[in-house]
Amino acid sequence: MDQMTKEAIRYLGYGKHAVDEKTLALISDSFRNLEDAADKRSIYRIFDFQQIADDRLKIGETEVQSKSLGRNLRGCSGIVLFGATLGTAVDRLITRTSLTDMAAAVVLQACAAAVLEEYCDECQAEIGRILGQEGLYLRPRFSPGYGDFDICFQEPLMRMLDCAKTIGLTMTDSYMMTPTKSVTAVIGASKTKENCHTKGCEVCDKKDCIYRRNVPVT
Numbered sequence: 754m755d756q757m758t759k760e761a762i763r764y765l766g767y768g769k770h771a772v773d774e775k776t777l778a779l780i781s782d783s784f785r786n787l788e789d790a791a792d793k794r795s796i797y798r799i800f801d802f803q804q805i806a807d808d809r810l811k812i813g814e815t816e817v818q819s820k821s822l823g824r825n826l827r828g829c830s831g832i833v834l835f836g837a838t839l840g841t842a843v844d845r846l847i848t849r850t851s852l853t854d855m856a857a858a859v860v861l862q863a864c865a866a867a868v869l870e871e872y873c874d875e876c877q878a879e880i881g882r883i884l885g886q887e888g889l890y891l892r893p894r895f896s897p898g899y900g901d902f903d904i905c906f907q908e909p910l911m912r913m914l915d916c917a918k919t920i921g922l923t924m925t926d927s928y929m930m931t932p933t934k935s936v937t938a939v940i941g942a943s944k945t946k947e948n949c950h951t952k953g954c955e956v957c958d959k960k961d962c963i964y965r966r967n968v969p970v971t
């Protein structure tokens with residue numbers, strides 16, 4: 754079973770329970786349909802970074818207050834802002850499917866999330882390769898809404914990336930992204946190599962890492 758299928762099964766909440774043949778067939782159909790519908794686009798830009806206090810950061814000209822992001826970015830010398838989307842046709846495919854087959858639409862949602870995650874990992878690996886030539890190493894992605902990094906920071910991130918023009922990504926007043934299968938994130942770049950896990954701190958073995966992002970905020 755490939756990694757994306759495993760991810761989709763995890764998103765569907767199967768946990769350790771066996772997945773039935775019918776669901777597996779739906780998953781493989783979903784990936785095929787998503788392959789045709791997706792118009793993957795991404796953008797990244799590099800900004801100066803300043804840590805004013807544990808929970809006060811400056812990314813370019815934007816001030817951010819967040820203890821969990823502050824911990825994750827400690828020691829970084831630059832910041833990569835990143836945005837990615839699967840495009841509007843994926844949303845249309847999910848809506849169309851939900852009108853006739855709700856079970857298939859639920860599977861499609863999970864598969865789309867897995868495709869987006871894998872695409873972000875590929876993009877991040879490529880950014881890491883480019884910045885690696887300058888002796889910089891990336892920390893895991895950190896998106897607005899994660900920990901105490903307020904969802905409202907999605908707005909300046911998207912503005913700094915010029916997301917509407919560059920990848921066709923916009924946002925409603927309630928921070929819903931259009932297309933919905935999209936991501937914005939902050940990625941720290943540090944001169945110190947941490948061997949960060951591509952799948953993020955949650956699956957990383959370095960349990961005592963001081964930059965760990967999933968420690969509850971105190």
Ligand code: SF4
Pocket residue numbers: 892893947948949950953954955957958959960962963964965966
């Ligand atoms: S816990 Fe692992 S993935 Fe997270 S910052 Fe530390 S080394 Fe990187």
